[in-house]
Amino acid sequence: MSEKYSSSELLICLASRIMEDGTTAFIGTGIPMLAASLAQSMHAPNLVAVFEFGGTGAILEKLPLAVGDMRTFNKAVHASGICDIMETSQRGFIEYGFLGGAQIDMYGNLNSTAIGDVLHPKVRLPGSGGGNDVGSCCWRTIAVMPHDKRRFVQKIDFVTTPGYLTGPGAREEAGLPHGTGPYRVVTSLGVLGYDDKTKRMKLLSVNPGVTVEKVVENTGFDLLLEKEISHNPPPTDQELDILRTKIDPDGLYR
C-alpha cells in the first residue's frame, strides 16, 4: 500500500486516544480490541478491558479473535460469565462501550439487525449481540465505522442499539439509566461527538487529508459542525510500531 498507514490503523489510533487511563472499557471484537490494547501501551496503562463473556482486567498479549476466547481472560483478575459482566455494566461500573453497525443516525442510534423490513429483510445482519446492552448501560459509547452516505442516514431501518433515540430526554423517558449515551463516533473521515443541548451528531475533527466538505457530503443527515474543527494527527511512529510489532504482528489489520 502507498500510505504510511492503513485506514484500519488510523481508526485504531483515533479510538485508542479517546480512552482515559484508570477507567473501564467494554471491548468488542476487532478494532476496539486493538484500540484498547494500544491505549494500554501508550497513555492508559490502567485501562481495564472488560469482555462480554466474563473476562475482566486481562493482559492483552495476543489479539483476541472472539469476545469469549481465552485471550480475553489472559492473566485476568477475574474470569466470570456474561451475567456478571452485563450486571456490572448495569450497576454503572463500565465507562466506555464500543459499538459498530451498518447504519447510524444523527442521534447515534445504530442498526445491526436488518436492512429493509426486519420481517422480510433485504439483508439480515448479525443482530444486537451485546450491542444493545452496551448502548443501554455503559456511560459513554464510542461507535467505530466507515463513513459514507449509506451508513450515515436520516432514518435507520431498525434501531438495534439506543443512541439518544428521538433526542433530548428520550433515553430517560424510555427508562434507560440517566447520564448514559453516545459519546464519540470514530470514522474513516473524522471524529464526531454530540451537541449537549440537541443531542445531535457534531463533527469535531477531520482525519489527515479530509476536508469538512467531504465529511458533510458523505453524511446522509444534517451534520452539526464544531466551531473550530481540528485536524486529527496521523498515527505516530510509536503508535504504528507498537501496533505492528506488539499488538498485531500478523498484520490482520494492516
Next chain:
Amino acid sequence: MSEKYSSSELLICLASRIMEDGTTAFIGTGIPMLAASLAQSMHAPNLVAVFEFGGTGAILEKLPLAVGDMRTFNKAVHASGICDIMETSQRGFIEYGFLGGAQIDMYGNLNSTAIGDVLHPKVRLPGSGGGNDVGSCCWRTIAVMPHDKRRFVQKIDFVTTPGYLTGPGAREEAGLPHGTGPYRVVTSLGVLGYDDKTKRMKLLSVNPGVTVEKVVENTGFDLLLEKEISHNPPPTDQELDILRTKIDPDGLYR
C-alpha cells in the same frame, strides 16, 4: 436415664424413617441433620442432603453444627451459595424440607418470630431464617417439635412460615407453588399428617407408651384422627447403634 433411648433419639428415628431413598432433603441444624444422616445409613443411601448456604450431596461423616459449616459440604458434589440452593428449591428440585418453631396451628403454619405482639414482643424468637423459604418451595415439609398445648395452638402469634395458611386453596391463592405444603409433624407424642380435603392436621400414629387421649389433651386445637391410628415402633437396636457410634458419638443428642 431410665429408658432405652432418649426423646431426641426417638424424634430422630421417626423423622429419618419418613424420608424416601433417591430424593432430596433441605436440612436444617439439629435433629434433621441426624435424621438425614441416619436415613442415609439405613434405608436411604441415595438421599441427597442439601444445605442452605451451598452444600449439596455431602457425605455426613461428622455432625454439622451450623447450616454453613464445612461439614455441610464434606466430600460434596457441589459447594455453591445460598442463592443457588434457594433457587434450586424454587425451581422444584427439593422434595423434603425440615421445619421447627415455637408454635404450630392446625394448618401447619409455624411461628418462629415472636411470642406476643411482634412490634412489642414478649419473647423475640430467632426469626424466619430459611424457614419461610423451605415452607414456601419444598414439595413436602416435615415439622419436628415437642408436643404440648403451648406449642400446638388454635391461633399462632405470627405466621413466620406458611403451612396451608387458612385452609384448602389458600397457598395457591397466595401465589405459592402448586402441590407444595406440610406433610408430616413429628412430635414427642406421635406422628401427624394432614387431611387431603380440609388440610387440617390429623394424628396418624402414636409413640411408644402414648395414648391417643394424651395427644388430644396436649393439642390446643381440634385434632383430626386417622381411622386406624398405628403405633410407632421404638428405635431399633440398629438405629440406636448407628446413631450412637457413628453419627453422634459425642452424645450431643443422647
Next chain:
Amino acid sequence: MPTKTIAISYEGEGSMIQRPDPEGFRQWNRKKNKRLVDKLMTDEEAIERFVKSGDYLGFELYGTVRCPMTLTRALVRSGKTDFRVAGQGVHELDMLLATDRIREIDFTYIGLEVYGVDSNVRRAVESGKVKNVVEWSNAAITWRFKAAAMGVPFIPAKSMLGTDTLRRSAAKVIECPFTGEKVCLIPALVLDVGFIHVSRADKHGNSQIDGISGFAFEMSRACKRLVVSAEEIIETDEIRAHPDRTIIPYYLVDSVVHAPYGSWPGEMAGYYERDEEHYKMYVEKQATAEGMAGYVQEWIFDLPNHKALLEKVGMDHLRGLNIRGDWL
C-alpha cells in the same frame, strides 16, 4: 387493602416462541432422577434419546469457544428437524441453518465475529426458511435463562428499552412499584434440550469448567433435558475433592458424552486453541450455498461419528493446537 395497580407501559410485539411456565418446570424438575447413575453414552445415543424434532434447543458457550460442536454434528446427522433455538450462536447454528433444521429463532447474534456477516443466516432468514425471528440482546437472552434458573417467570433489566429490539421482542415494560422507573421485564426461557461442552465431568454429570463460564451456570439450570460433552471424564472422587469447582451438579444432567476436542474447530481454554486454518477455510466455503453444502457433506455427513472426525482432522494436526503440554 384496596388494589393498587402499576402501568404496563410497553409490550413487545414479537411472539413468545417458548412460553414461561414456572409451575410446569417445577413439576418436571421434581420428577428428574436425583440418584447418582452412570450417564455416559455416545453422541449418537445422546441425540437419539433426548432430542426430538420440534424441540426448543440451546447451546453453550458459542461457535468458536468451548462449543458443543461434536454434539452439534451428531444432531445434524440424526436428521431431526424443525427446531426452535435461542440464537446466540456462530459455528454451531450455521450447521443447523445450512441443513434447514431451524424454523424459529429467538435471535441475539448470529455472525462470524471478526470475519463479519454470516451467509448461512442470511440465506435461511432472507429466503423465509426460518419462519419466525424474535429479537433480543445477548444480556436479555441470558437473563431469560437466569429467570428460569431462579424459578421465577421474569427478571427486570435496563436493556432493550426504547429500541426496535424491544419492539420485536416478547418483553414488557412496567413502572417499578418501588422507584417508579421504567424497567424491562425479561420472560423466563426453559429449553427442551440444552447442549454444553465442559472441561471435565464425571459419569454422573457433575461438571467443571476452566476459565470464563459464559452462561453455563444459568443455561444448565434452565433446561428440561441437558446433554453435556466433556474433554475429560474424571472420577467422582475428584469432584468431591473440590466441590467448589463444580458448576453443573449431576442432577441437572441427562447425558454425558466423552468428546476430546469436542469444541473443534473452536477453542477450549486450558486445552487447545481454535483451528484458525480450518476456520478460515470454512469462512470462504460458507459464502456460497454450494460451498456450504460441500462443507457440511465433507465434515458431517461423510463422517459416521466423532472418532471418524478426529481421524480425518488428524491427531498430529490437533496436537498442534494444544496449549496444554500433556493433552492427548
Next chain:
Amino acid sequence: MPTKTIAISYEGEGSMIQRPDPEGFRQWNRKKNKRLVDKLMTDEEAIERFVKSGDYLGFELYGTVRCPMTLTRALVRSGKTDFRVAGQGVHELDMLLATDRIREIDFTYIGLEVYGVDSNVRRAVESGKVKNVVEWSNAAITWRFKAAAMGVPFIPAKSMLGTDTLRRSAAKVIECPFTGEKVCLIPALVLDVGFIHVSRADKHGNSQIDGISGFAFEMSRACKRLVVSAEEIIETDEIRAHPDRTIIPYYLVDSVVHAPYGSWPGEMAGYYERDEEHYKMYVEKQATAEGMAGYVQEWIFDLPNHKALLEKVGMDHLRGLNIRGDWL
C-alpha cells in the same frame, strides 16, 4: 399503545430501612477507583476510614462460619454506633447488640443455631433499644443483595407469600404480566458498608473463597464500601494465574485487612475449625446481661487489636483448631 395495568395485590407494611436507588448506586459505582492500588491496612484503619455512625451494615458469611469477627471487634472498639443492619447473623451481631450499637434491623435470623435462642437479640429487641425491626426470609434478604448486584430495583420470588413475614416486610406482591401468577417483589438492598472474610486476597482486593461462597458474590456487589479481611494475602500474579477462582474483583473493594484466624471463634473452611470450647463458654455468658458485658469487656475492649487477641487466645490453642497442616 393503550396503557394496560397489572394489580399490586399486596404491600408489606414494614418500613424500607434502606431505599432501593439503582440510579444513585450507578453514580456511586462510576466514581469508584478502577486502578490497581494497594488497599492493605489495619482493621482499626479500615473501620476509621470507611464506617460512620448511622451506616447501614452487612456481614458475610455469618456468626460461626467464615465470619469477619476481627473486623466486628474493631467496629465495636471504634465506638461508632446507631447502625442499621441486615440481620442474617449470629456471633457478629451479638457483639453489636450487646454494646447497643444497632437501631434498625432487616431481620432474617438471629439465633445460636443448635444452641437455641439468642439472649442478646431478646434483650435488645424486647427492651426497645432496637427501634425498628422489619422481617424477611434468608432467601429474601439475599435476593435483595442480588437485585442490587444486578443493578435492578427488585427481583421476583415465590417466598414469603401469604405470611406475616410478608406483612411485616417491605416487599410487594404483583400479578405476573406473563403468567398471571402472584409473585413477591423483593426490593434491592445496597449496603453503606459490607464486611466479608475471605480465604485469600491480594493487596488490591481480588479475593478467593474456598468451599461454599454463602452470599459473598451477591453482597460484595451490593455495597457502596466493602471491607475485606483475609486469612492470607497473596501476590496478584497468583490471582491472575487462576482468574476463575476470583469471586470478588478488586474494583469492588475499598480496604483489605490481613487477619489470620479472622473468623475466630468461628470456623474457616480449609484452614481451621470453630473453637467449640470458647463458643460453649460464650453461650453460657450471653445468657445474662452481666455475663455478656463481661465477655465483651474481656474479649473486645480489653484488647487493643487483632494481634493482642491472638496472643490472648494463644497460638498453641489456635493451632489446635487447624485442619490445614501447614497453616501458621
